Amino acid sequence: MSGTRRVWKLARRPVGEIADGDLVLVEEPLPEPGPGQVLVRVGYLSLDPTNRIWMSDMEQYMPPVELGEPMRGGIVGRVVKSRNSAFAEGQLVAGLGAWTDYLLSDGTGLQPMPEIPGIPVPVAFGTFGVVGPTAYFGLLDIGQPQPGETLVVSAAAGGVGQIVGQLGKIHGCRVIGIAGGPQKCRFITEELGFDAAIDHRTEDVGAALDRLAPDGIDINFEQVGGPIMREVTRRLRRFGRMPLCGLISRYNAKDPMVEEPGFWTLILMRRLTIRGFIVTDFAPRFPEAVQRLAQWMLEGRLKVRQDIRPGLEHAADYVKLLYTGGNFGKLMVEVNAL
């Protein structure tokens, strides 16, 4: 094989929002796998809110991407050349790779991707790779939903949020989603079966919660942080749970958090549980999550909306959509036909 590949590299750590030039697309000779290595033709690249964290040098859950290095990302693709006995040529693999059309890897972080009859590869990759297990463990293990409880999920039309809400319904909860714009709000109620939606762009979130959940909230599946988190948290009931999955409004933040005097007292008096988690903490139990999520999907109880955009060369623009709410569903880049 000869030719070139394209790789997005981190040129500069973003300050605030991701800016043009923070990532640069480099064309370079297609690498030849050495002993133990594989070359993977990337089909889809997953874009996730956590990408912004990896670009920064803030404290985080794995090492940040080094300057000058390929940008890290979840990928699915086919092995086109293998000098690693664990991977066969033609095999479908998925895992943590890079923003590139041809990934050179020693296999670390890559797993064979089982094809599930009835579930297309991009759906399986986009759902079972990261967002599905995140929703599954965050809601079921940490949130501990009980029938009749009220669940609020922010970023509700996003990759994780739409699954969280549907898992809440499967477990008998009343589900209120917070999303941006009427289209997303209609989607989560009409297509996904959430009980109610709050459009944070046009509605007073606190007033809407008072109206929709006058007796309070049992679970806050938190993905956003800032004022929306505050409005939901202060309405948590006794023994409420808050799986802290993300803080997308805070990753770029430089302003301090100012809480009302009684904020912490409320956590005490209502005996709330706040627990931060990262999906990789549950890695040994991924097969359990994938099996159950796939089953629900095949039964028609779990739907996902994906936002698949073409062209690796636009990845640095696409990723910005996550921080403005510009995507609608799980955001992925189609890099090559699989």
Next chain:
Amino acid sequence: MSGTRRVWKLARRPVGEIADGDLVLVEEPLPEPGPGQVLVRVGYLSLDPTNRIWMSDMEQYMPPVELGEPMRGGIVGRVVKSRNSAFAEGQLVAGLGAWTDYLLSDGTGLQPMPEIPGIPVPVAFGTFGVVGPTAYFGLLDIGQPQPGETLVVSAAAGGVGQIVGQLGKIHGCRVIGIAGGPQKCRFITEELGFDAAIDHRTEDVGAALDRLAPDGIDINFEQVGGPIMREVTRRLRRFGRMPLCGLISRYNAKDPMVEEPGFWTLILMRRLTIRGFIVTDFAPRFPEAVQRLAQWMLEGRLKVRQDIRPGLEHAADYVKLLYTGGNFGKLMVEVNAL
């Protein structure tokens, strides 16, 4: 029986610190128990930080004390007159009562108090009534201490704190206590066996923690809130736990809490668990706690220091000591000889 009794009543809800006149001592005719009632001659009254909460109308875990009503408090005493078949005259009882020398009760909240050979009544009452189970469930159930972990406890020489630290040692932790003044700091290290003490009155708590726990902290048993909580929490390690037991610096607070921009991000990235609790949540398991605490005490592995002050008429002054650090050990009032 004839004569009078004295009762502290809540005349006014404190604003900020408890002031003279918020509580008033009333002398009234000794009541005669009606059907189903008992009269208890109170031996000891427990004074606890939560008393300040009950005096206020802030959101709390049981109804606040109503204005004009007897001030609520934990008591131990002897039944002197019983028209309730569950209680015999002469029997020792303990539970939630009032700040009085003779308690009239229908028995709600009172339990027979078993006498444990080798443990004096005030020690058993002061330890097993509230602070011991609080330390036991908060540290063991929520804190989940593992051998070799580092535990920090604030208000370390207080009723709960001294037990938390010793339970930490029994479970193989390295224990750092934060207390006010050299006498308390010496007490927790030299007499209770804590590994280190930080005097928050004279030391920079953050710098001391950096020196004493350079690799970070696994458990923050939080009782104080405010700047001390912040310094400990930001040094929690991955998967750190924070049993939130009290916020004594915040019950009177009117100022907002201002956290650095990355405070919540740290909870997420380090996968911290913050859980508020009130000891009554564990009421069904009190016998387990009392049995194990008593065993450790009889083995000499658990010591308690009590600060027993004479005279019901001074109770309103004594309780203020809790908020200035003026007590040294579990604070109680000796009301009558038992």
